[in-house]
Amino acid sequence: MIEIKDLHKSYKMGSNSLHVLKGINFTAESGELVAIMGSSGSGKSTLLNILGMLDEADSGDYTLDGVPIKNLNETKAAKYRNKFLGFIFQSFNLINYKSAMENVALPLYYQKIPRKERQERAMKYLEQVGLKEWAHHLPSELSGGQKQRVAIARAMAAEPKVLLADEPTGALDSTTSYEVMDLIQKINDEGNTILVVTHEDDIAHMCKRIIHLKDGVIEKDEKVTQVRASQYV
Amino acid sequence: MFSRDNWKEIFETIQKNKLRTFLSGFTVALGILIFVVLFGFGNGLINTFDEFFGDDATNVFYVFPGRTSMPYKGYKSNRQIEFDNDDLAEINKNFAPFLEYSTPRIFRSGLVKYKEESNNYSTRGVGPAHQYAEKTIMMKGRYLNKEDIKNKTKYAVIGRLVEKDLFGAHKSIGEYIDISGSAFKVIGVFQDDGGDNEERNIYIPYTTRQLIEKNTDKIDQIVLAFKPELGYAGAMAFETSLNKFLREKKYINPKDRNGLFIRNVADQLKQNQQFARVLQLIVAFVAFGTIIAGIIGISNIMVFVVKERTKELGIRKALGATPKSVIGTILLESIFITTISGFIGMMIGIGILSSLGEKLKDFFITNPNINLGTAIFATVILIIFGALAGYIPARRAARIKPIVALRDE
Numbered sequence: 024m025i026e027i028k029d030l031h032k033s034y035k036m037g038s039n040s041l042h043v044l045k046g047i048n049f050t051a052e053s054g055e056l057v058a059i060m061g062s063s064g065s066g067k068s069t070l071l072n073i074l075g076m077l078d079e080a081d082s083g084d085y086t087l088d089g090v091p092i093k094n095l096n097e098t099k100a101a102k103y104r105n106k107f108l109g110f111i112f113q114s115f116n117l118i119n120y121k122s123a124m125e126n127v128a129l130p131l132y133y134q135k136i137p138r139k140e141r142q143e144r145a146m147k148y149l150e151q152v153g154l155k156e157w158a159h160h161l162p163s164e165l166s167g168g169q170k171q172r173v174a175i176a177r178a179m180a181a182e183p184k185v186l187l188a189d190e191p192t193g194a195l196d197s198t199t200s201y202e203v204m205d206l207i208q209k210i211n212d213e214g215n216t217i218l219v220v221t222h223e224d225d226i227a228h229m230c231k232r233i234i235h236l237k238d239g240v241i242e243k244d245e246k247v248t249q250v251r252a253s254q255y256v
Numbered sequence: 257m258f259s260r261d262n263w264k265e266i267f268e269t270i271q272k273n274k275l276r277t278f279l280s281g282f283t284v285a286l287g288i289l290i291f292v293v294l295f296g297f298g299n300g301l302i303n304t305f306d307e308f309f310g311d312d313a314t315n316v317f318y319v320f321p322g323r324t325s326m327p328y329k330g331y332k333s334n335r336q337i338e339f340d341n342d343d344l345a346e347i348n349k350n351f352a353p354f355l356e357y358s359t360p361r362i363f364r365s366g367l368v369k370y371k372e373e374s375n376n377y378s379t380r381g382v383g384p385a386h387q388y389a390e391k392t393i394m395m396k397g398r399y400l401n402k403e404d405i406k407n408k409t410k411y412a413v414i415g416r417l418v419e420k421d422l423f424g425a426h427k428s429i430g431e432y433i434d435i436s437g438s439a440f441k442v443i444g445v446f447q448d449d450g451g452d453n454e455e456r457n458i459y460i461p462y463t464t465r466q467l468i469e470k471n472t473d474k475i476d477q478i479v480l481a482f483k484p485e486l487g488y489a490g491a492m493a494f495e496t497s498l499n500k501f502l503r504e505k506k507y508i509n510p511k512d513r514n515g516l517f518i519r520n521v522a523d524q525l526k527q528n529q530q531f532a533r534v535l536q537l538i539v540a541f542v543a544f545g546t547i548i549a550g551i552i553g554i555s556n557i558m559v560f561v562v563k564e565r566t567k568e569l570g571i572r573k574a575l576g577a578t579p580k581s582v583i584g585t586i587l588l589e590s591i592f593i594t595t596i597s598g599f600i601g602m603m604i605g606i607g608i609l610s611s612l613g614e615k616l617k618d619f620f621i622t623n624p625n626i627n628l629g630t631a632i633f634a635t636v637i638l639i640i641f642g643a644l645a646g647y648i649p650a651r652r653a654a655r656i657k658p659i660v661a662l663r664d665e
Contacts, residue, residue, distance in 0.1 A: 077574060077659040097655070098578045105576020116571045116662060120272035133576040138261055181576070 024216050025051040030083035043069045045239035056211040058227035059220045061236035067220045075187045076100045088184050109178030113190035115170040117162040123173045124158040130181040148176040168199035186217040204229045205252035280557040284594045285601030287550025291543045292605025298539030300624030305532040318519040319478040328509035340473040354494045356483045357385035360475035362465045366436035370422040379458045381465030389479045397429045397444030408463040412440035415455035416447045555645030562649035569653050570661025579654035586650035594642040598635040
């Protein structure tokens with residue numbers, strides 16, 4: 024599903040440049056639940072942004088579902104993001120003046136799906152994350168966990184190939200974190216490929232595979248026995 | 257880009273961001289409103305000027321005698337010049353090809369009585385042609401005619417307000433009024449666009465006036481109308497030769513500024529109109545400045561709007577919004593708001609102008625109005641520049657990498 028070869032990325036900070044990713048190689052198969060771990064500054068978010076086509080690598084190959092992701096113009100990148108990827112952010116990034124349902128329906132708007140169908144599908148995914156009754160509430164009326172569940176529903180709504188979660192539990196307390204991880208695990212059980220960036224050990228161990236990043240290189244890539252989040256909920 | 261779905265998305269955004277909508281809408285509406293009102297005031301000024309000078313015929317000379325200030329051909333200075341019937345007859349004879357009509361005027365003022373009502377009015381002894389010179393409009397009865405002049409009839413044509421004062425609701429035509437001791441039969445009632453004072457005049461045959469005053473042949477003023485086909489230059493030449501002719505006839509030094517006066521309405525009108533045009537130009541300049549200020553205002557708001565929405569646009573881009581759709585969202589929203597509020601401002605402005613009407617007449621503004629085409633043109637200009645002003649920050653926002661936009665707090 025995801026194939027990365029020799030990925031490099033550096034940021035210019037004034038006169039000196041900061042080499043963040045120093046040759047990353049890894050492959051993720053369809054249906055995997057991968058945690059990317061590392062301390063702050065290890066390059067994990069940068070890697071996720073490149074995978075999410077939110078940022079571009081300096082060199083290296085990136086193939087997503089057999090499609091080479093290279094030299095994309097903005098319009099094309101937008102289309103690929105819409106078709107292939109769903110994002111879950113640490114700070115939720117919901118549009119604050121739109122209701123939960125409208126937020127979920129937004130990616131479908133950019134797929135040019137008719138309004139009625141959009142709303143039906145948005146409701147379906149909201150039901151999946153258990154927020155059907157909250158569909159017409161604004162993000163400001165929801166708790167952190169609820170916001171993140173709306174964001175997950177939004178990421179799922181476009182039925183992407185890969186879900187990318189950047190510290191999805193970073194802004195949540197542990198109980199809510201486990202609820203969110205439980206949801207992510209369930210989505211993964213249905214066969215969705217999910218990449219989770221985290222620096223929390225317990226969250227990482229709820230995935231099936233952990234990639235440890237350190238100073239821009241993969242330090243360790245291990246399969247782990249998944250801890251089900253449902254036991255904590 | 258213009259599908260129903262897009263519009264719905266834009267409407268929702270507008271509805272849910274009321275302050276933003278209000279701010280940009282208010283700026284545009286105010287700009288257009290001020291423009292329309294100012295421009296209308298400019299036109300109102302011109303209307304006032306036209307009204308001041310437009311109630312009399314414009315191809316008219318008023319010739320009136322003065323007191324000489326220089327000796328000439330054996331005559332001493334400080335001599336009062338007087339016109340008589342003979343002068344008018346000679347002018348008519350010598351300048352026939354130039355003249356459309358001519359009439360003498362004799363001004364008197366005195367007590368006018370009808371039954372118990374009485375008041376002081378000015379009386380003008382005139383000829384039939386005076387009707388055209390003053391653009392007198394007959395409401396009832398008739399004006400003086402040639403027969404009245406020849407027969408020295410004791411007929412009077414009274415102004416609308418004279419009739420109102422003296423007769424009230426009673427019938428006036430055919431009734432006799434007492435003008436300074438002589439009985440005159442009312443044969444007509446007139447109105448005049450020149451205002452209330454004009455409508456407090458009474459016209460009688462000049463020959464009758466002369467008869468009453470011991471059969472004199474003196475006249476106070478000569479009113480001459482030249483043929484309009486002479487044009488401005490021809491009229492000026494006519495004025496010069498007329499001046500020369502009269503000075504020779506009445507023995508007035510050609511350089512004497514006080515012996516003889518010719519008031520040329522055409523010349524005056526032209527000067528006044530030029531003055532009004534300059535005023536309008538100034539007003540138009542100020543109005544144009546208002547539009548510029550409006551454009552700058554809407555530009556500022558657009559920059560602010562894009563800045564405020566940076567994060568939202570980042571989210572939208574992460575979810576698959578193309579740069580084109582980002583620009584489209586911002587632009588259509590801005591065009592929609594400016595169009596609606598621009599036309600609202602325009603309508604309010606036009607409403608204010610038409611409700612003012614004559615109310616600002618004391619400030620020389622009569623019937624302020626604006627050509628609908630001009631108003632729409634200004635509105636469209638503001639919309640176009642509003643869109644342009646929105647386009648630049650929108651394009652920049654569309655180019656920002658989503659990751660940068662998402663980091664924006």
